[in-house]
Amino acid sequence: QVQLVESGGGLVQAGGSLRLSCAGSGRTFSTYAMGWFRQAPGKEREFVAAIWGGLTYYAGSVRGRFTISRDNAKNTVYLKMNSLEPEDTAVYYCAAPRDRTVRPTQQYEYVYWGQGTQVTVSS
Numbered sequence: 001q002v003q004l005v006e007s008g009g010g011l012v013q014a015g016g017s018l019r020l021s022c023a024g025s026g027r028t029f030s031t032y033a034m035g036w037f038r039q040a041p042g043k044e045r046e047f048v049a050a051i052w053g054g055l056t057y058y059a060g061s062v063r064g065r066f067t068i069s070r071d072n073a074k075n076t077v078y079l080k081m082n083s084l085e086p087e088d089t090a091v092y093y094c095a096a097p098r099d100r101t102v103r104p105t106q107q108y109e110y111v112y113w114g115q116g117t118q119v120t121v122s123s
Helices: none
Strands: 003-007 010-013 018-025 034-039 046-052 055-058 066-071 076-081 090-097 110-113 117-122
Touching: 003 090, 003 110, 018 034, 018 090, 018 117, 034 066, 034 076, 046 066, 046 076, 055 066, 076 090
Parallel strands: 010 117
Antiparallel strands: 003 018, 018 076, 034 046, 034 090, 046 055, 066 076, 090 110, 090 117
16 A cells, blocks of 8 residues: 655745655655645645656746655655745645656646645745
């Protein structure tokens, strides 16, 4: 059974940084895409970043501020968030697809989801 557990969220001032972690279990994730998504209050869940093979993908709103990376030995993916803005406040979810070949920025490709971790950025 595939499980994803996020950690690292919290409260930070605007301009600050956080690093989110997502630990996976139940299969070897190294050959699968992994994604981060977020959902702000009153808004739909949206794509943030993904990593697949040697490539990374970012939403325009976070490109240059967020960095996704993975440690295959630990079955863990990270999201380093710098220069945080109040608009980044949301619940952040990591996700994994069922298949190895996917469109990594597309939410519908992901079937396994973590429970989410809250990130709050104060102004």
